[in-house]
Amino acid sequence: MTDPLRFAILAKHNSLRTALALGTVENGQTGVMCRKASKMPTLTYNCNLECTALARASKCSQMDSTPPQCISENSYNFTKNLNRTLTQAANAATQVWWSELAALESGIDQIQNLFYTHLGISSFAKIASDLTTKLGCAVVHCNDLINVVCHYQTNLTNAVKLYTAGPTCKKCENGTYSCVNALCPALSE
Numbered sequence: 307m308t309d310p311l312r313f314a315i316l317a318k319h320n321s322l323r324t325a326l327a328l329g330t331v332e333n334g335q336t337g338v339m340c341r342k343a344s345k346m347p348t349l350t351y352n353c354n355l356e357c358t359a360l361a362r363a364s365k366c367s368q369m370d371s372t373p374p375q376c377i378s379e380n381s382y383n384f385t386k387n388l389n390r391t392l393t394q395a396a397n398a399a400t401q402v403w404w405s406e407l408a409a410l411e412s413g414i415d416q417i418q419n420l421f422y423t424h425l426g427i428s429s430f431a432k433i434a435s436d437l438t439t440k441l442g443c444a445v446v447h448c449n450d451l452i453n454v455v456c457h458y459q460t461n462l463t464n465a466v467k468l469y470t471a472g473p474t475c476k477k478c479e480n481g482t483y484s485c486v487n488a489l490c491p492a493l494s495e
Contacts, residue, residue: 307356307444314393315443315456316351318400319433320489323349326434327474327488334413341416344472345479346436348489355442355457363455366448378438378460380429384452392445392452399454403429414468421468435462436469439493 325331329342358377362369373379382399384390390398406427407414414425421431432438438460446453462468470477478490485491 307360311392311396311445312351312356312443315396315400316349316441318397319349319441319456320487322400322404322433324487324489326469329474332408333416334407334410336413338413338416340407340414341419341471342474343436343469344474345470345477346474346489347439347479348486348492349438350440350492352440352442352459355440355459356444357442359442359455359457360444360446362457363444363446363453366446366453367451369453369455373457378432378458378462379455380432380458381453381455383454385450388447388450388452390452392447395452395454396443396445400433400456404433406430407434416471419468419471420465421462423464431462431468432456432458432460434468435460437461437466 323346326340327343327346329339331340333340362373362381380403382402384395407430410425410427438458440459441456443456474488475485475490478485479493
């Protein structure tokens with residue numbers, strides 16, 4: 307992993323969160339936009355999470371679909387167009403994860419805005435949740451595939467609010483209103 311690749315992955319994740327915070331993400335196939343997010347934090351990059359993601363991605367074709375316990379993971383492997391750059395692979399995988407919401411016929415209930423695992427949007431939810439605060443990723447080019455794995459620090463679980471809806475940046479931690487790109491400042495330790 308290089309710093310430019312880390313930055314590209316982080317920027318892609320935060321740009322998608324910005325779109326959600328601004329209310330410009332379509333809620334499934336409903337034709338209606340998701341509600342704005344009032345306390346969506348800026349994600350930060352975490353090298354410890356990268357290390358665990360790298361350990362998984364480096365397994366190449368031996369990587370199974372079940373992440374280790376206590377790890378919140380998104381993974382995708384490319385078996386075609388293996389000449390793409392690692393940055394292109396990371397961005398494409400992140401977009402695939404994010405697009406889970408677009409596949410939902412009826413979208414998510416925006417009244418309670420609860421995440422349920424049976425909805426089939428677990429990868430989207432890890433990126434979109436305001437409970438997700440850090441990520442670390444790895445992109446590994448194996449002989450016959452490219453593995454993209456991201457690990458997240460999040461408290462998101464089944465039947466928990468995906469994010470707090472409301473006017474953008476009005477409920478940031480510590481009453482802060484100094485948002486950048488519609489995202490609250492990164493949460494402090």
